[in-house]
Amino acid sequence: MRWRRLLTLMRREVLATLRDPFTVIILISVPLGALLIFGFVLSTEVRDLRLGVLDASDSPASRRLIADLAAKGTFSPRPYATREAIDRAIVSGDIGAAIVIPPDFERQLNGRAPGDDPPEIQVVFDGGEAMLAGNAEGFLRGIVGSTMGQIGPRDPGAPPGVGVVLRSLYNPTLDGTPFMVAGTFGFVLSFLTTLITAVSIVNEKLTGTFEQLQVTPATSVEILLGKLLPLGAVFAFDVLLMVLTAGFVLGVWPEGSIVFFVAMSAFYVMVSLAMGLIISATSATAAEAVQKSVMTSIPLVQLSGFAFPIRSMPMPIQWVAELFPATHYIRMSRAIYMRGEGPLALAPELGVLVIFAAIMVIYALRSIEARR
Amino acid sequence: MSRAGVFLSNVLAVAYKEASILRHDKALLAAILIQPVMMFLLFGMALSNKPANVPWVVLDWNGGATARRLVEDVMATGYFVPPQRVTSYDQGRALLQRGRAVAMLVIPKDFRREFERSRAQVQVLVDGSDPMQAARVGGYLTQVASQFDPERQPDQRTAQDRVRTDGPLDLRQRFWFNATLDDREFFLAALAGMLLTNLCLSATSLGLVAERESGTYEQMLATPATPIEIVLGKLLPYVGVSYVVMLFATTAPGVVFGLWPEGSFVTLFVVTLPFVLASLSVGVFVSALARTSAQAVFISVFFIMPSFVLSGAMFPYQFMPDGVRQIGGLFPLRWYQIALRRIVERGADLSEVAVPTLALCAIFAALLVAIRLLMKPRLS
Numbered sequence: 180m181r182w183r184r185l186l187t188l189m190r191r192e193v194l195a196t197l198r199d200p201f202t203v204i205i206l207i208s209v210p211l212g213a214l215l216i217f218g219f220v221l222s223t224e225v226r227d228l229r230l231g232v233l234d235a236s237d238s239p240a241s242r243r244l245i246a247d248l249a250a251k252g253t254f255s256p257r258p259y260a261t262r263e264a265i266d267r268a269i270v271s272g273d274i275g276a277a278i279v280i281p282p283d284f285e286r287q288l289n290g291r292a293p294g295d296d297p298p299e300i301q302v303v304f305d306g307g308e309a310m311l312a313g314n315a316e317g318f319l320r321g322i323v324g325s326t327m328g329q330i331g332p333r334d335p336g337a338p339p340g341v342g343v344v345l346r347s348l349y350n351p352t353l354d355g356t357p358f359m360v361a362g363t364f365g366f367v368l369s370f371l372t373t374l375i376t377a378v379s380i381v382n383e384k385l386t387g388t389f390e391q392l393q394v395t396p397a398t399s400v401e402i403l404l405g406k407l408l409p410l411g412a413v414f415a416f417d418v419l420l421m422v423l424t425a426g427f428v429l430g431v432w433p434e435g436s437i438v439f440f441v442a443m444s445a446f447y448v449m450v451s452l453a454m455g456l457i458i459s460a461t462s463a464t465a466a467e468a469v470q471k472s473v474m475t476s477i478p479l480v481q482l483s484g485f486a487f488p489i490r491s492m493p494m495p496i497q498w499v500a501e502l503f504p505a506t507h508y509i510r511m512s513r514a515i516y517m518r519g520e521g522p523l524a525l526a527p528e529l530g531v532l533v534i535f536a537a538i539m540v541i542y543a544l545r546s547i548e549a550r551r
Numbered sequence: 552m553s554r555a556g557v558f559l560s561n562v563l564a565v566a567y568k569e570a571s572i573l574r575h576d577k578a579l580l581a582a583i584l585i586q587p588v589m590m591f592l593l594f595g596m597a598l599s600n601k602p603a604n605v606p607w608v609v610l611d612w613n614g615g616a617t618a619r620r621l622v623e624d625v626m627a628t629g630y631f632v633p634p635q636r637v638t639s640y641d642q643g644r645a646l647l648q649r650g651r652a653v654a655m656l657v658i659p660k661d662f663r664r665e666f667e668r669s670r671a672q673v674q675v676l677v678d679g680s681d682p683m684q685a686a687r688v689g690g691y692l693t694q695v696a697s698q699f700d701p702e703r704q705p706d707q708r709t710a711q712d713r714v715r716t717d718g719p720l721d722l723r724q725r726f727w728f729n730a731t732l733d734d735r736e737f738f739l740a741a742l743a744g745m746l747l748t749n750l751c752l753s754a755t756s757l758g759l760v761a762e763r764e765s766g767t768y769e770q771m772l773a774t775p776a777t778p779i780e781i782v783l784g785k786l787l788p789y790v791g792v793s794y795v796v797m798l799f800a801t802t803a804p805g806v807v808f809g810l811w812p813e814g815s816f817v818t819l820f821v822v823t824l825p826f827v828l829a830s831l832s833v834g835v836f837v838s839a840l841a842r843t844s845a846q847a848v849f850i851s852v853f854f855i856m857p858s859f860v861l862s863g864a865m866f867p868y869q870f871m872p873d874g875v876r877q878i879g880g881l882f883p884l885r886w887y888q889i890a891l892r893r894i895v896e897r898g899a900d901l902s903e904v905a906v907p908t909l910a911l912c913a914i915f916a917a918l919l920v921a922i923r924l925l926m927k928p929r930l931s
Contacts, residue, residue, distance in 0.1 A: 216857055216875070219872055220860055220870070271897075272903075308892070310867050314686070317690055344672055344673070345689050345692075347678075347679035353682040358680060477586075477589065481597075491601055
């Protein structure tokens with residue numbers, strides 16, 4: 180291996196990548212776009228959910244309850260006159276939940292002997308939006324509970340129960356942004372890198388410049404490194420750009436060491452780039468390379484734990500998920516970003532990633548050599 | 552032949568040509584066949600946001616029968632794996648830190664005595680680094696604790712027992728259309744939308760650019776067919792394929808999981824048309840923007856990704872903040888998934904999905920104008 184030859188190859192690669200304005204735009208806009216989009220989508224907080232209200236009681240107590248439901252900004256109540264109107268509104272999706280207060284609500288609430296049934300309020304949720312309904316239920320229960328605690332007499336016959344002091348570590352407000360930001364690194368560094376490498380090499384094959392490279396004195400290792408290192412540097416820059424954007428725009432900084440995070444990410448980029456090399460080596464046309472990259476990206480989003488928890492999958496699928504390098508990268512990225520883990524605690528995951536890298540690079544080298 | 556007759560025969564001729572190419576494109580056919588099955592299996596069987604197999608830690612300083620009973624009650628919900636027992640606070644914190652546990656339940660020394668005075672309290676620490684899971688796991692634990700009654704058998708209530716007594720008030724809750732809040736129903740209802748977005752965009756954006764690259768587009772322009780007829784003819788076969796995929800996506804959940812659409816297939820067919828046309832137009836628009844097929848693919852892939860995420864097909868759009876929520880409204884998939892959910896889950900008829908249908912028509916019209924403006928210089 181000659182350093183000068185390698186440097187020439189690397190210079191050539193950087194020039195070729197940066198000369199195409201379209202690639203440069205993609206390299207900057209996709210990571211930032213992904214960061215901003217994903218950073219905002221996942222939230223557990225319900226805001227302005229349209230809540231149908233049928234207040235047959237129209238008493239001070241019921242009006243107080245509805246005012247409290249509106250006050251927190253979680254629900255925006257809309258009055259309806261009949262039960263049928265409410266049912267229709269739920270079916271047509273005009274409202275996501277409805278609350279029905281009976282005519283004798285106030286009387287039941289105040290003039291109740293111990294042992295009587297407590298007043299009953301009906302709540303209907305649109306379960307079709309499963310996640311939304313699940314969270315809205317919690318909020319509604321909390322608000323109703325606190326309001327009734329203030330206006331209603333305490334029921335002497337209620338079961339004792341156990342109070343819970345709930346504390347959320349690492350993320351006291353359960354803000355969804357850091358979770359998604361840390362995962363977005365995995366998404367961008369897996370998908371974009373593979374796609375760009377695959378397309379760039381296949382295009383070189385089509386125009387014949389790759390064959391020209393192969394007849395130069397450069398060895399396979401030099402060609403491989405001449406591709407991997409410059410692209411790796413470009414994506415390391417992308418990582419830095421994303422860390423800074425997440426920090427300054429979204430206010431999310433890693434809890435752990437930034438240096439360790441960037442170094443670990445740069446190493447992971449090599450794995451994805453090698454994947455791109457393999458895809459390009461086995462594809463005849465750019466369209467085929469892209470189709471393969473996109474096909475590998477479907478499990479990437481859905482099985483890597485980026486969007487859906489791996490623990491909730493059936494066992495065999497969980498094993499499959501462990502076979503994706505992205506799964507391990509995203510796990511580490513979240514550990515560093517949210518729990519401030521260091522290299523020692525993450526050694527097992529890092530080891531898995533090193534094994535993946537070794538397999539991929541050897542395979543990529545052989546696919547370049549095979550065509551000489 | 553009349554003008555309309557010429558128009559129709561030209562469109563059909565181009566459609567015939569396109570269909571025969573499609574029939575011989577093995578890679579594309581495989582993608583069209585494999586993708587729906589794969590997505591159906593993933594969303595139907597593999598993916599869920601419901602917590603399951605949750606690892607947790609119990610730090611039981613009391614050690615009595617009542618405390619053990621509380622742990623049994625938590626296990627009875629079915630969301631948790633058997634707990635890891637620790638003897639110190641730091642041990643539990645370390646497990647949470649390593650990600651080996653999601654929650655820690657701390658039972659105080661005087662739990663039994665306090666419980667008899669009706670003022671027992673336990674502490675729950677959850678790992679907030681996955682906020683969705685943390686919120687739900689915290690909710691389950693709180694719910695079990697608030698209803699805790701050592702006299703009752705744990706198997707008498709399950710997590711689905713959603714009728715509960717809240718102090719002075721009886722809150723009767725019902726979840727319409729999806730009583731157990733299964734994510735499967737949420738995902739599968741929008742499956743057709745996701746598949747059609749993928750299909751329409753990748754097929755058209757690639758197809759048109761590839762023809763321009765290979766020069767066959769110029770050859771077609773030399774035929775008596777006008778540009779509009781060529782584009783329409785090229786899109787026609789994909790409308791057909793889209794309907795087949797849509798039928799698969801709405802009947803497969805019925806056959807496999809018994810989740811048949813509540814509404815009528817006629818309504819589904821009507822609503823699907825403006826969506827397919829709008830999605831195909833996005834593909835045409837992309838192909839007019841792109842110079843090479845690689846660019847076309849990049850643009851369409853990075854249109855598909857945000858439309859999955861922002862439309863509400865995978866995450867509820869109601870959670871998104873203002874601004875992001877409105878951006879999602881620009882994607883055809885947003886309106887189609889709204890319509891799909893109403894028809895499939897709530898059995899809505901055509902009048903109840905009028906708003907999303909009209910929105911789709913409006914997006915289609917806007918795209919037609921944009922394509923017209925963009926393609927004019929090239930076609931003259």
